[in-house]
Amino acid sequence: xxxxxxxxxxxxxxxxxxxxxxxxxxxxxxxxxxxxxxxxxxxxxxxxxxxxxxxxxxxxxxxxxxxxxxxxxxxxxxxxxxxxxxxxxxxxxxxxxxxxxxxxxxxxxxxxxxxxxxxxxxxxxxxxxxxxxxxxxxxxxxxxxxx
Amino acid sequence: xxxxxxxxxxxxxxxxxxxxxxxxxxxxxxxxxxxxxxxxxxxxxxxxxxxxxxxxxxxxxxxxxxxxxxxxxxxxxxxxxxxxxxxxxxxxxxxxxxxxxxxxxxxxxxxxxx
Numbered sequence: 001x002x003x004x005x006x007x008x009x010x011x012x013x014x015x016x017x018x019x020x021x022x023x024x025x026x027x028x029x030x031x032x033x034x035x036x037x038x039x040x041x042x043x044x045x046x047x048x049x050x051x052x053x054x055x056x057x058x059x060x061x062x063x064x065x066x067x068x069x070x071x072x073x074x075x076x077x078x079x080x081x082x083x084x085x086x087x088x089x090x091x092x093x094x095x096x097x098x099x100x101x102x103x104x105x106x107x108x109x110x111x112x113x114x115x116x117x118x119x120x121x122x123x124x125x126x127x128x129x130x131x132x133x134x135x136x137x138x139x140x141x142x143x144x145x146x147x
Numbered sequence: 148x149x150x151x152x153x154x155x156x157x158x159x160x161x162x163x164x165x166x167x168x169x170x171x172x173x174x175x176x177x178x179x180x181x182x183x184x185x186x187x188x189x190x191x192x193x194x195x196x197x198x199x200x201x202x203x204x205x206x207x208x209x210x211x212x213x214x215x216x217x218x219x220x221x222x223x224x225x226x227x228x229x230x231x232x233x234x235x236x237x238x239x240x241x242x243x244x245x246x247x248x249x250x251x252x253x254x255x256x257x258x259x260x261x
Contacts, residue, residue, distance in 0.1 A: 046209040063206050076202075087174040093238040096167060097225045116213050128254030134226055134238065135247025 024089040027082045027097050034079035036105040039070045040113060045069025097136045103129055150250060152211055156220040162201035164227045168235055169194030175236075226251050 018127060045068035063069045086095050107126055110116040118126075164173035176183045208217050226248045231239040 032194040042206055043209050046206055049210075061203060063210065069206070084170065084174065087171050088177060091238055092171040092232045093229055093240060096228045096232075100225055110213075110228065122216075123178055125254045125259060129251050130254075132250030132252075132254060135250060136229065138244075138246040 022085075024086045024095075025098070026087050028090075028095060029101075031079045031082035031086065032099050032101050032105060034075045034082065035099070035102050037111050038076040038079060039102070039106050040109050041068050041072030043077060043110070043114065045072055093136075097133050099134045100130075103133070152208065152217075153220075155208055155217050156217055157223070158216070159201055159204050160206065160220060160223045160227060162197050162204065163224060163230050164203060168196045168226060169197060171232070183246060195258030 017023065042063070045066035046063045048066040048068055049062050050057075083095075083099070090098075103126060107116075107118055107123075111118055161172075169190045173194060175186045176187040178192070229244070229248060230239055233240065
């Protein structure tokens with residue numbers, strides 16, 4: 001297969017801004033931290049309300065009654081703004097696996113702050129998922145350098 | 148974890164991938180000349196719509212399960228998204244990266260079996 005080439009890619013995708021803060025990969029890192037915070041806050045919000053019954057229990061609308069949920073929504077919107085900016089400059093095949101670093105950050109965060117129990121087997125599965133993500137991101141990142 | 152919860156987790160991942168594909172399609176159009184605004188706005192709205200559905204289903208799942216149990220399902224996303232980007236955005240991955248996709252699937256199998 002050829003290196004990843006998207007015929008629809010705008011020229012700007014090949015020349016990101018020189019300002020470090022506007023670097024799309026810095027924005028991916030900021031976005032990952034915001035998503036991690038959002039996931040933890042949303043979980044807090046989901047746990048803070050009375051458990052509904054029936055079909056409503058599968059939709060989290062009642063969680064909007066919690067302030068934690070709204071904080072989670074705010075951090076999620078901020079991460080979304082970062083993500084829209086990243087999508088303008090980076091191919092989706094690179095950006096999406098890269099932001100999956102949240103698969104490390106969220107379990108570690110839930111273990112540290114929410115005291116979730118994570119079995120050794122589950123840790124192994126999470127590690128395998130991460131190695132797989134690295135195998136995707138590595139070759140694609142090298143291919144991007146050839147664009 | 149019940150079969151229904153696992154099904155909803157997988158549906159969540161498809162919604163997320165579909166939303167991301169629409170958003171990327173929209174952003175690809177932003178810098179084209181002339182700007183295809185109608186296409187950009189429609190794709191952006193479709194992306195936000197899919198992500199909104201994903202959001203509420205995801206929060207609902209959070210009420211039913213521990214975060215560390217449902218979150219590894221998102222490991223499906225890179226595989227689904229790379230496939231989607233290959234089909235719909237014409238992005239290509241080197242063959243070695245597909246090994247990574249397989250590892251992700253095995254890792255998810257371990258997580259859900261534990």
